Amino acid sequence: MPPSQPPAGSTDNLEPEARELDVRPLLRAGQEPFEIIMAAVDALAPGQSLRLLAPFRPVPLFSVMARLGYAAADRALGDGDWEVLFSPHAEIRTDEALAAGSSPAAAAWADPIEALDLRELDPPEPMIRILEALEDLQPGDVLFALLPREPVFLFPELAKRAHEWAGNFEPQGGSYRLLVRRGGSPRA
Secondary structure, eight states: OOTTSOOTTOOTTOOOOOEEEEOHHHHHTTOOOHHHHHHHHHTOOTTOOEEEEESSOOHHHHHHHHHTTEEEEEEEEETTEEEEEEEETTTSOOOTTSOTTOOTTGGGSOOOSEEEEOTTOOTTHHHHHHHHHHHTSOTTOEEEEEESSOOTTHHHHHHHTTOEEEEEEOTTSSSEEEEEEOOSOOOO
16 A cells, blocks of 8 residues: 555545534524534534534624634425525635625526615615515526625525525625525415
8 A cells, every 4th residue: 555545444634523512402492593503613623624503694793703714514404494505615615706605506596587676775675675575486486686785684585584695796896796595485
């Protein structure tokens, strides 16, 4: 066996197993889990990932973790629960053109069937208009919106309603471009 390869059964060069943190019981008890999550991140070994279980898609945490050097890969577990694997950036490549928390499947979405220019509106009016417009769409339909700023308070609302989103700032840095793919069940 060449000397550059570890012998069979060796644990050399294996990355540490992801640490799991389930914050669902904390949130059900009315506790704020942010400090516990940050303590878990501080306790990670070099190269170790954090597997977070939450009762919603924790979109605001994505940008916090990105600033700490972690990429997010998330998946719905059902019943509103989400699993998010936060891994050191070297382990997961993300589309740097999209904001943290954007759906990685956005490139495959259909073209938007509705476009909203909300740049002249003050908060919370853009959020209200987007949520109202989504109510009129069928699951899988895509809405496009131009906004004056990143809609950080909209993202948790979209997650609660099982919608997916992808967004970024225009190259000139002026407006925020947002695609939202309606989730959920068809309207009655």
